[in-house]
Structure formats: C-alpha cells, structure tokens
Amino acid sequence: MSASGESAGSARRAAEALRERITEGLLEPGCRLVETELATELGVSRNTLREAFRLLTQDGLLSHQPNKGVRVRRLTVEDLADLYRVRRLIECGALRELAELPAGERSFDLAAAREAVAAGEEAARRADWKACGTADIRFHQALAGLAGSPHVDRLMVGVLAELRLAFHAMGDPRRFHEPYLGRNRQLLETLASGDAGKAAQELAFYLEDSRRQLVEAYARVAAAPM
Known part of the structure; x- marks a missing residue:
C-alpha cells in the first residue's frame, strides 16, 4: 500500500x-x-x-x-425531520420487505436485536440512561441489518450517530428512553412471531412518537433564555 x-x-x-x-x-x-x-x-x-x-x-x-x-455539530429541527424520514424509509422498508418474502423464507437472525434489547433493559436497571440510549441505537441498527445490505448498514451507522446528537436535547433522558424499552421488546416479539408486516406498522408509530418528542424538546431548548 x-x-x-x-x-x-x-x-x-x-x-x-x-x-x-x-x-x-x-x-x-x-x-x-x-x-x-x-x-x-x-x-x-x-x-x-x-x-x-x-x-x-x-x-x-x-x-x-x-x-x-x-x-x-448541533442538529436543527429540519435535520431531525430528514433523519426520521430516512429512518422510516430504511427501517420500516426493511421490515416490509421481510413481510413480502414467502412464508417459508421468513426466518431471520434476531440475535443482534435480542442482545440490544437485553443491554437496554440492563442499563435501565442500573439507571445508566446514556448506555440505554446506546443500546437503543444498536437495536435500530439491528433492525436495519435485517435488510442484509452492507450499503444500508453503512448508511445507518451515520444516520444513528447523527440521531444520538439529538438525544442530548432531552432534559430527562429516563423519561425519553424508558418507555421505548417496552416497545423495543414488543417489536422483537412481533418479529420473533414471524409477523414482519405488523412489526413494520408498530415501528412506524414508534418512530413518529420519537420524532415528535425530540422536536418538542428542541422547541423548548430554542425557547429557553440564553
């Protein structure tokens, strides 16, 4: 070289x-x-x-x-909107694609997703909300990874790193992360049952709730006196 x-x-x-x-x-x-x-x-x-x-x-x-x-870098509300648009296209798209596979081909590896869910729940027991946020990111990387595309994997690494910058706007990280622990577990169970179509629908609602919370947090930060 x-x-x-x-x-x-x-x-x-x-x-x-x-x-x-x-x-x-x-x-x-x-x-x-x-x-x-x-x-x-x-x-x-x-x-x-x-x-x-x-x-x-x-x-x-x-x-x-x-x-x-x-x-x-500090993200803007416009950045957030675009990040969530990309996440819906990639994460929900990956699950919808799985749902379109013939029934006999819907066996997919959920080991990484299971590991991330367990890591998030353990971090919550320790009240380590920074680690909980990291585990949440790993979970969503695993969901996108179900697409089986190295290009998607590389894209999601960047998207989720940007998203982590948005987490810092949450004044109470526990209030933001804790409710999604159960939703991550539910998504995992839905996928384990083989119903990727239902999982895609659950994830779409999940991402919209997350986007709205972050946008509201950004609005509060912007309104706060300097």
Whole structure:
C-alpha cells in the first residue's frame, strides 16, 4: 500500500473512532475537539486527524468555524425531520420487505436485536440512561441489518450517530428512553412471531412518537433564555 493509501486508511479509522464516541454519547453537541489531545489519544498525526475531521464534517457530525475550531455539530429541527424520514424509509422498508418474502423464507437472525434489547433493559436497571440510549441505537441498527445490505448498514451507522446528537436535547433522558424499552421488546416479539408486516406498522408509530418528542424538546431548548 502507498503512503497516501496508508494515510487515508488511518484517517478513516480515526473518523470511525470519533463517530463511535458520538454514537455512545461521549461527545456532545457543541463540544470542541482539540487537535493535539485527540491526535495523541488516537495515535495519528494532526494532518491525519484533520482529514478525519473533514470526513465527519461531510457526514454532518462535525462543524468547522473560522477562529472557533472544530466542534460536534448541533442538529436543527429540519435535520431531525430528514433523519426520521430516512429512518422510516430504511427501517420500516426493511421490515416490509421481510413481510413480502414467502412464508417459508421468513426466518431471520434476531440475535443482534435480542442482545440490544437485553443491554437496554440492563442499563435501565442500573439507571445508566446514556448506555440505554446506546443500546437503543444498536437495536435500530439491528433492525436495519435485517435488510442484509452492507450499503444500508453503512448508511445507518451515520444516520444513528447523527440521531444520538439529538438525544442530548432531552432534559430527562429516563423519561425519553424508558418507555421505548417496552416497545423495543414488543417489536422483537412481533418479529420473533414471524409477523414482519405488523412489526413494520408498530415501528412506524414508534418512530413518529420519537420524532415528535425530540422536536418538542428542541422547541423548548430554542425557547429557553440564553
């Protein structure tokens, strides 16, 4: 591999590491990213880190402002609306596609979804709502993964990382995440029964409720005095 190819690979790995931190809720919207610190933590040069920043800026996760440096991006209400539009197309679409399969072909692997549901319930028992949010994201990644498409998997990684930025707007994370634990369990049971069509309908209502809650939270944040 050429030196430039190695550098590009290092930048992609650094970008993936930062995206994972965002997905896990470790980097919040507005957080300033300090080049010297992150380059040391990730074991890359500052030039490589800047390329990683550029990749994540293209993905809508970071923003760069002159004289202010690179920060984790704050989503807008318009961003949220678009994210949920994409989620309905991908997640509900994946389940509807499963529902169209012949009855004998509707056996699909729910191991990742089961693991995510169990992780969310365990996090709730510990009152670790950040971990609960991460488990919820893993659950939805697993739902999209039922499409069996690497392209869909890659797209959902970015979509759900952006969505995690929206979770920070919720003043009470327990109030937001706790009700969806039962709904995730119900979706899993519906899929396990083989009724992917019903699961797609349940998920559509679920996503609309989630979208509405987040939009209302964003409205409260925008109305709050600075």
